[in-house]
Amino acid sequence: MIAEFKVQNFFSIRSEQMINFGCSSDTFMSEEYCVEVKPGLKLLKMGVVYGANASGKSNLLRAIEFFRYMVCHVSKDRSSSIRVVPFMLDDKSRQEHTKMSMTFYINGEKYILTMEFDDSRFYEESLVAYTSPKGTTLYSRSYNKETDSSLITFSTKLGLMKKSKDVIIGNTLNNRSVLAAFSISNIESSKLNDVYAYFSNHIPDVLEPNMMLSSYVKRKLEQDKDGSLKDFLLKFLKASDFNIKNFELSHEETPITSEMEKIIQVFPLSDDKKDLMMQKGTIMSSNLNFVHSTEDGEHNLPEEYESRGTIRFMGMSVILKQLLKDGNFVMMDEVESSIHYELLSYFLKVFLVNSNKESQLFVTTHDVNLLDEDFIRRDCIWFTEKNAAGETIVKRLSGMGLHKNLSPYNAYKQGKLIDLPFLGSPYLSLNDDCL
Numbered sequence: 001m002i003a004e005f006k007v008q009n010f011f012s013i014r015s016e017q018m019i020n021f022g023c024s025s026d027t028f029m030s031e032e033y034c035v036e037v038k039p040g041l042k043l044l045k046m047g048v049v050y051g052a053n054a055s056g057k058s059n060l061l062r063a064i065e066f067f068r069y070m071v072c073h074v075s076k077d078r079s080s081s082i083r084v085v086p087f088m089l090d091d092k093s094r095q096e097h098t099k100m101s102m103t104f105y106i107n108g109e110k111y112i113l114t115m116e117f118d119d120s121r122f123y124e125e126s127l128v129a130y131t132s133p134k135g136t137t138l139y140s141r142s143y144n145k146e147t148d149s150s151l152i153t154f155s156t157k158l159g160l161m162k163k164s165k166d167v168i169i170g171n172t173l174n175n176r177s178v179l180a181a182f183s184i185s186n187i188e189s190s191k192l193n194d195v196y197a198y199f200s201n202h203i204p205d206v207l208e209p210n211m212m213l214s215s216y217v218k219r220k221l222e223q224d225k226d227g228s229l230k231d232f233l234l235k236f237l238k239a240s241d242f243n244i245k246n247f248e249l250s251h252e253e254t255p256i257t258s259e260m261e262k263i264i265q266v267f268p269l270s271d272d273k274k275d276l277m278m279q280k281g282t283i284m285s286s287n288l289n290f291v292h293s294t295e296d297g298e299h300n301l302p303e304e305y306e307s308r309g310t311i312r313f314m315g316m317s318v319i320l321k322q323l324l325k326d327g328n329f330v331m332m333d334e335v336e337s338s339i340h341y342e343l344l345s346y347f348l349k350v351f352l353v354n355s356n357k358e359s360q361l362f363v364t365t366h367d368v369n370l371l372d373e374d375f376i377r378r379d380c381i382w383f384t385e386k387n388a389a390g391e392t393i394v395k396r397l398s399g400m401g402l403h404k405n406l407s408p409y410n411a412y413k414q415g416k417l418i419d420l421p422f423l424g425s426p427y428l429s430l431n432d433d434c435l
Helices: 057-072 091-095 162-171 178-183 191-202 214-222 228-239 258-266 271-280 308-325 341-354 368-372 408-413
Strands: 002-008 017-020 034-038 041-044 046-051 098-106 109-117 122-130 136-144 149-154 244-255 282-294 297-302 329-332 360-364 381-386 392-396
Touching: 002 041, 002 057, 017 392, 046 057, 046 341, 046 368, 057 098, 057 109, 057 178, 057 191, 057 329, 057 360, 057 381, 057 392, 098 191, 122 178, 122 191, 149 162, 162 178, 178 191, 214 228, 214 244, 214 282, 214 308, 228 244, 228 308, 258 271, 308 329, 308 341, 341 368, 368 408
Parallel strands: 046 360, 046 381, 329 360
Antiparallel strands: 002 017, 002 098, 034 041, 098 109, 109 122, 122 136, 136 149, 244 282, 282 297, 381 392
């Protein structure tokens, strides 16, 4: 589980900002919200970020996603760009490094991974494991400007042979993390395996608001050999008051036309897969067909006639099943996109009550109704706002001094928590030149 994430000089974030998933002393719904990762330390299963448009709330999610990318991405060669974007609204920040740090727990053991880099190279990187209160630096890395290379040292507690360390060092290019270099090194098992597996297997990409998720649903249903996913989706859709009685995944082969061939040639697929498709001469497509139950009986509808909200909520339901089963850290940007508030509220409640104890859900939203709900803890709410310099500032509701008897919803609407967007008069003075 993720305990803390710090980021500095990344998109709209200039000074260091932090998200901390530590539970406060509040005992409200602690069984549903809090997970004890080690004796005396509990972490939140959910975080919700509010903020005006362009306040930087999405950049918090992107920063965690980019951190995972830096851990796992194997750069093509030493000249490849890291593709990081620093704070661009002052000349000094454009020239400074980006810094990120994450504290996380794997099997009850604490780790801190820290990185410092710019668009071309890493300058600092370290991984500390707390098998004891003092902590052990499993590896550290620093940049030598004179040799244009990294100095990497490993702890003997990693248990790596000298030749294995040399292999990792040889694979660690200036624009590649040590963990990414480890991932392509054929060496013995160590704690690095656990750390790399956590980032590669348990932190998926951010779910963006414009993603319909139809392809994702069909891909997961293709893998649903025992039908457990389909059963879960039908039960959850029924409980969410959809009148969907059943659905089926059908397949259809379509001949490849000359126009489709042009599209295939530029599609991001390997040449082998493209050649295989062209030799076959057809493309296999999958389609969802829904059975609706009405007072006039049952009626079939193909997926193109279903609402955008139905398809997206179905995709979110697939993600929910994974959260209930696996210990993943899932991020959703504008989680309310295309779905009714009552569905959003129900989705969050089901997650909190039933999810795997190591699952975490981190979302952004514009729907302030959640602030008025009696199942929302104050320590799981954050706000983002821009200061006069145009940088994102992150604030946690539980640390803003709001009296426990005062409504967060009313305080937010009155602008007592963060500055709300100032909107002028709806009456505009338009002359002919403006029309």
